[in-house]
Amino acid sequence: MTQSAPKPPIVENSRFPSGPLPPRAGAGLKTDHVDSILADDYRIGFLEVHAENYMGEGGPAHRALAAIRSEFPLSIHGVGLSIGSEEGIDTAHLERLARVVDRYQPSMVSEHLAWSSHDAGYFNDLLPVPYDRQTLDRVVAHISQIQDRLRRPILLENPSTYVAFEQSTMSETDFIREIAQKSGCGLLLDINNVFVSATNHGWKPMNYLRDFPLELVEEIHLAGHAEDVDDEGDLILIDAHDRPVADAVWKLYETVICQAGALPTLIEWDNDVPEWPVLRREARLADAILDRLGPASLLGSRHAAE
Structure with a gap:
């Protein structure tokens, strides 16, 4: 039976919209x-931050985020x-994550389907998990623990992988x-991750997207990827x-928006972060696709009704 995830708390007298x-x-x-964002005539739809960058108590980063949060919707993305x-x-x-969430009251909180710690060690990477019943039950229990503490559902992101079990x-x-x-969590669909994993494992990204539960997706990520070769000389x-x-990821994105709205x-x-106008240009490309294809999507009425 599907569990109902806890709803976000109603915050009275919030300092943020x-x-x-x-x-x-x-x-x-x-x-x-x-x-640049605050002065830009183009109003970006929302901003997202990595939670771990804001787990200290104060400083310039918090002052900057408070200024942004007063003007824009916010999503918090965990990596740890x-x-x-x-x-x-x-x-x-x-607990540190909960303090950041309580402080900034984001619209969304998300994390990765991955592991990055063992014993007292922490790996600066998002490592894959085997897809079996034991792992599934463990991940569900962990998500439930997180949602109970945060008093809200989170989104789980599909991974980019380089090995399979x-x-x-x-x-x-x-x-x-x-x-x-x-668990009652929502999903974050990272389309670049789909393309990266499909290329690395030799399967078709469109087949993956056909099988993916798009009706549970509440946010999408797009990013760039680099090419390399493995020890055997394969891409x-x-x-x-x-x-x-x-370009290939943009095409997959168009397919998803046609289906999901x-x-x-x-x-x-x-990494190698450019000036703001470069990110703004990428965002405007996504906005153009959303405007062109979103209203005519197969699931578009679902989102319009929410």
């Missing part, structure tokens, strides 16, 4: 861009909860669908977040 993310393009917030870990959720880290007994799409159904793609969105769409650019 409330409401869902708009079905428009957003961008990852970089402190160097704050002044290690949801797939066998050792359980780090409750101290979860022989012990997997489920497809990635079935695994993610069942996690969402059992491998890296989820680099250091360049514009590739207009959804909040983030442009991710975390």
Whole structure:
């Protein structure tokens, strides 16, 4: 039976405007861009930050984020909860995340289907999990723990992967669908991750998207990827977040919007970050697709009614 996720708390006398993310393009917030964003005639749909960058108590980063949050919807994206870990959720880290969420009252909170910690060690990477029943039950329990503490549902992001596990007994799409159904979480569809994983493992991204539960998607991520070769000289793609969105990823995005309707769409650019006008240009490309294809989508009426 599908569990009902807790609803976001109603915050009275909030210092920030409330409401869902708009079905428009957003961008990852970089402190160097704050002044340009606030002065720009083009109003970006929303901004997203990595939670771990704001777990300290004060300083310029918090002042900048408070200024942005007063003007724009906000999404908070975690990278350190290690949801797939066998050792359980780090409750101290979860408490730090809860303080950031309570402080800024974002429209969305999301995390990755991955693990990044073991014993006392922390790996600066998002590592894959096997798709089997034991892992699924563990991830569902961890998401439920997170949602109970935050008092709101979170979104779970599909991974970019470079290896697969022989012990997997489920497809990635079935695994993610069942996690969402059992935990009550929503989904964040990273389309660049789909393309990266499909290329690395030799399967077709369109087949993946046909199987993906688009009706559970509440946010989309787009990013650029880098090309490399593995030890055998075969092409491998890296989820680099250091360049514009590739044409092939834009085409997949158009397909998703035709099916799912207009959804909040983030442009991710975390390395070799350019000046704000470059990110704005990418966001405007996404907005153009949302405006052109979203209203005529097969699931568009679902989002219009929400």
